[in-house]
Amino acid sequence: MRAAVLQETGQDKLEVLDDVETAGFGPGRVRIRVRATGLCHSDLSAMNGVLPQPAPFVPGHEGAGEVVEVGEGVTRLKPGDRVVVCWLPACGACPACKRGQTELCLAGFMNAGTPNFKRPGAHADVFGFAGTGTFAEEVVVDAGCAVPIPDDVPFDIAALIGCGVTTGLGAALNTADVEAGSSVAVIGCGGVGISAIQGARLKGAAEIVAVDPVASRREAALGFGATTAVSPDELPDAKQRITAGEGFDYVFEVVGRSATARTAYDNTRRGGTLVVVGAGAMDDFLQLNMFELFFDEKRILPSMYGGGDVVRSYERTVALWRAGRIDLAGLITHRVPLSGINEALDQMRTGTALRTCIEI
Template sequence: MARAAVLHAVGDKELDLRDDVTTVGPGPDQVKVAIKATGVCHSDLSTMTGVLPTVPPTVIGHEGAGVVAEVGEHVTEVAPGDHVVVNWTPDCGTCADCLRGEPFLCMTHIAQSFSEPLFRLGDGTPAFGMAGMGTWSEELVVPRRGVIKIAEDVPFEYAALLGCGIPTGVGAAINTAKVRPGSTVAVVGAGGVGLSVIQGARISGAATIVAIDPNEAKHPVAKQFGATHTTTPDGLEEIKGQLTGGAGFDYAFEVVGRSGAIHTAWNATRRGGDVIVVGAGAVDDDWAQSAFTLLFDGKSLKASLYGGCDLKRDIPLFVDLWRAGRLDIDSLISRRIRFEELNDAVRALEGGDVIRQVVLFD
């Protein structure tokens, strides 16, 4: 039996914090992981509110790290005792997206997760895992490609963030935008992923990085991670004039998940520049632009799902950057909490007062 945070109905404000949940499997091609640390991400809240789809009852959580507890008979990549990061979009290796070298677009496992429950509650009720994961549980079972082995000296709370927030943000700058040295960058949204985008732009050598967030309390934090300037959305035109002569920035990243933020990023970008959408928005939140503007402004609109990452390739890179002191993971963690504090953590996430909270399991 394991502790797990269960969402019984979309829209519930409180999660059911249980201690009677068991995993289904592992099967021949699966790995059972004892979760040691799991992040509290805005996508978790979006799943609870229905912005992101799920099938209740659902064990929430998708950003985690732990120790391999058991492997199926076909698994050779990892062994019991290995430290691993959970990859919430494991590539199947055979679909068209995987064969094109875009594993972050693979939907095989996520599609299966809506029909194949991964957990059982104490009364025998099947339960699903958020995004096919469910890291807000002490144990979970994932496909063999759903774990990435890491060195044992990487703290579990750091490793957890390597499963979502850091790849999504840093990867958006490095992989999707391919930010050039000396370029100008605007980042709309200075939450955990936005701060990771800022770090990615800094690592890439951007000369100017502007953090745009209505919450001015986040501005000093953004500068700590590498922003050269900060502003609220209301001050965007003024700072764009000061820094670019009104032309706009080479790259603008939307890291909020709302159409209004995409509009802000579009307006921040110069003609011929790149607008990168990182935030996960609602299916009915439409954004529009005129056909004339799309052509004659020459801007590129790019989606950055999971930071365009192949975690097998990119997690070792992120660890090397951390070891070199170029990637700050520790400062992204606002609070280290216990399982019993998860509902409080969700409320703090709603209030926007934290960067990343990490649950530490004993």
């Protein structure tokens, strides 16, 4: 089958190969025919080494498709079922799951070091990013990674729900629990940031400031619920104009860098909430002094995969989409076949795309 493979960490181009096979099918596993997958910034971060991932690997973790085959012991799925790929399934038995923090379950990471694919030759093992690897025509995953979706949800919409939309919406709805009438700033307005903006709008935020260096993203943010859109250089003026210099009630950092996290902290009011959504590097440290931590009493809330039960978040997102309360189709600004993956990567690097749908 065809799959897009990164041979070595640090390379900026993928090779679309036709000699890749799935690996690891057996009891408790399912084979999925991928129909659509989204290009998430985390895929770029894995390619350049910001996020740890063994290579060679197939990127992609935001996908949807149809079940082709189920392994022994799999009873809740059958061939033909439409599913979204969940890269962080909950085991239901670990301490985090028992506490109701299923987004912190580490069971999904246990397969990250096991190859999902293989190729002919001496170096046959090929991994899948985050234990999945959806830039391929088929993928084999644990049954828990395949979450059924209703028949009326298109594959491209379902793919977005698999990561970016769930992460951004959940940051506002679950982690921050934005208060109605509050002021919000969102730093980084790609697909995840736009979803955070939509979540803040749903919660009734009075002011939502979109902050991004790319003009097209700022313009797009206004169509998704932002009341103001500014470049990073314009943020101080927006802070003064909207909050009289006090700072915003909630600031979402959706970039994954210490510099923007520091900016987010500085623009959060005393007693306000900074929500860290972006996935950053292990060697990128955010510096805060002990006095400001004590004196400002700002809450710093990391948000992992939307900070809530993932399957319930999927269901909520579908319900909101059906009701017309959120716009998911509008997030997809580019569509490419698998053969156009490198062009899509370049678009994401330059910030000209909110979300690219790869149709497989």
